[in-house]
Amino acid sequence: MPRVSLEEKLMPDTPVPQFPPLPPVRQWLGPVVVAWLVPGGGHFMLKRHYRGAILSASVLIMFVFGLLMRGYMFEPMTGDLLTTLIYTGGFVADMSAGIFYFMAKWFGYAAPDIAGHTIDYGTKFLVGAGLLNIMAVVDAFEIASGRKQ
Amino acid sequence: MKMNLSHFEATLLFALFASAVLGVVSKSTDKERLRYGLRSFGYFAATVFGLGWLMYLGHR
Numbered sequence: 001m002p003r004v005s006l007e008e009k010l011m012p013d014t015p016v017p018q019f020p021p022l023p024p025v026r027q028w029l030g031p032v033v034v035a036w037l038v039p040g041g042g043h044f045m046l047k048r049h050y051r052g053a054i055l056s057a058s059v060l061i062m063f064v065f066g067l068l069m070r071g072y073m074f075e076p077m078t079g080d081l082l083t084t085l086i087y088t089g090g091f092v093a094d095m096s097a098g099i100f101y102f103m104a105k106w107f108g109y110a111a112p113d114i115a116g117h118t119i120d121y122g123t124k125f126l127v128g129a130g131l132l133n134i135m136a137v138v139d140a141f142e143i144a145s146g147r148k149q
Numbered sequence: 150m151k152m153n154l155s156h157f158e159a160t161l162l163f164a165l166f167a168s169a170v171l172g173v174v175s176k177s178t179d180k181e182r183l184r185y186g187l188r189s190f191g192y193f194a195a196t197v198f199g200l201g202w203l204m205y206l207g208h209r
């Protein structure tokens with residue numbers, strides 16, 4: 001059996017596969033924007049209906065549970081570092097739920113930020129729904145750009 | 150209408166939806182997605198039980 005040196009093991013002759021270059025913006029921008037605005041919509045647009053339905057249902061149910069628990073929706077706020085991080089980060093995460101966030105705002109949803117475990121869970125469900133949608137948006141981008149099936 | 154869930158119900162629901170999305174976006178075949186989603190849910194549930202017992206024993 002031929003002996004393989006450490007150098008050969010660390011630097012094999014076969015070239016390391018390069019990450020594919022970013023395709024033109026028009027190829028992925030549509031599905032990404034739709035995926036943000038309508039959770040699961042990007043997958044439907046890319047003909048991944050089954051996965052789109054699961055993503056859509058998960059984000060929607062989580063968001064509705066958050067509303068039913070009277071979760072607080074963050075507004076951007078500045079102050080000390082922690083306040084800025086929590087409130088601005090929370091606002092971005094809430095808004096990541098797309099049309100659900102905007103509809104809740106349009107219909108006048110404005111639960112106060114008060115103590116209580118149910119309200120606290122509601123706040124986390126609203127933020128969580130947005131964060132899950134960010135994962136769905138990234139997945140839609142990877143499918144649209146040909147990096148994933 | 151207001152929903153009142155216990156800590157256990159809320160965390161398990163959170164785990165269920167997070168696992169579903171993690172499973173869908175993480176793997177490349179349906180079988181792998183299902184397995185990853187179930188495994189992820191199992192880890193979430195185990196963490197909830199573990200931390201629950203830890204807090205219970207810590208308060209005794």
